[in-house]
Amino acid sequence: MRAQIETKKYLFAFIITTLVFFGALVVSNKFSTNRIAEIKSIESNISMDILASETQFALLRDSSCKAIDHSTAFSEELSSLAAKLSYMEDDLGTNNKEVISLKKYYSLLQIKDYLLVKQVREKCGVKPITIIYFYSNAGDCEDCIREGYVLTKLREEYPELRIYSFDYNLDLSVVKTMKSLYNLNDSLPALIIADEPHYGFQSTEDIEKLIPQLKKLREAREKAAQAKTATSTKK
Numbered sequence: 097m098r099a100q101i102e103t104k105k106y107l108f109a110f111i112i113t114t115l116v117f118f119g120a121l122v123v124s125n126k127f128s129t130n131r132i133a134e135i136k137s138i139e140s141n142i143s144m145d146i147l148a149s150e151t152q153f154a155l156l157r158d159s160s161c162k163a164i165d166h167s168t169a170f171s172e173e174l175s176s177l178a179a180k181l182s183y184m185e186d187d188l189g190t191n192n193k194e195v196i197s198l199k200k201y202y203s204l205l206q207i208k209d210y211l212l213v214k215q216v217r218e219k220c221g222v223k224p225i226t227i228i229y230f231y232s233n234a235g236d237c238e239d240c241i242r243e244g245y246v247l248t249k250l251r252e253e254y255p256e257l258r259i260y261s262f263d264y265n266l267d268l269s270v271v272k273t274m275k276s277l278y279n280l281n282d283s284l285p286a287l288i289i290a291d292e293p294h295y296g297f298q299s300t301e302d303i304e305k306l307i308p309q310l311k312k313l314r315e316a317r318e319k320a321a322q323a324k325t326a327t328s329t330k331k
Contacts, residue, residue: 104285156329174209175251177202178261190233206260213258225257225309228288230264230280240295243285246300254310 181202184195215223229247231240247259262271264284278288283295289306306309 112225155227174206177205185233196266199263200324201270202263203266203268206262207274210260211260225254226276227259227303227307228278229259229261230284230286230288231261231276232264232284234265237284240285241289243297246298246303250300250303250310254313256313257310 170324181195181198184192184198188195192195210226210228213226216222217224227247229243231237231244233240244261247261250258251259262274264271264275264280264282264286278291278293280286280293281295285295285297285304287298287303289303294306298306304314
């Protein structure tokens with residue numbers, strides 16, 4: 097009698113364990129399916145954004161200076177793509193083949209924008225404010241994460257600022273050419289400002305000293321805000 101009870105207990109425990117195992121497996125598969133669907137959706141959105149951006153490049157290349165002056169919103173599109181790509185890096189890992197492929201495509205898109213900005217400068221006399229940023233996420237650059245936060249903050253504060261970010265270790269010929277053009281060494285992070293390389297972590301204050309236009313933009317905005325406040329107070 098006692099042996100039968102023990103047998104039933106073990107059988108019951110086995111059944112419960114089996115149900116828990118298969119239940120967890122079903123839930124895991126469901127989460128995996130949803131995760132894959134989400135990633136595919138992001139990939140599709142990135143591909144659509146890139147196609148739209150490339151079409152915009154073609155339109156802007158032959159546009160008048162008046163039309164090109166209003167193309168600063170394109171910097172926001174690049175920022176949006178960067179955010180999506182960063183999400184995929186965090187979710188799939190930096191060594192994922194799809195992530196690397198999209199990063200290469202995004203790098204090409206940035207260089208296209210960089211070249212377009214140079215054409216605008218020559219054609220229209222516009223003087224855009226640009227920073228070229230080389231980083232590594234291979235675990236060999238602790239300051240790269242901090243530098244990324246600084247540049248993100250600056251981009252939010254100064255919409256006029258165009259920041260181009262490149263993975264120093266990316267196996268892409270045009271990225272290698274960019275590194276060669278500025279004669280970069282392996283010291284990261286590296287910022288190219290006014291065609292001059294600056295190595296190591298640069299704070300917001302450091303970058304504002306290197307780019308005096310940023311300080312002027314901030315002061316102009318502060319004056320405009322004060323004038324607006326004064327006008328509102330009088331009313």
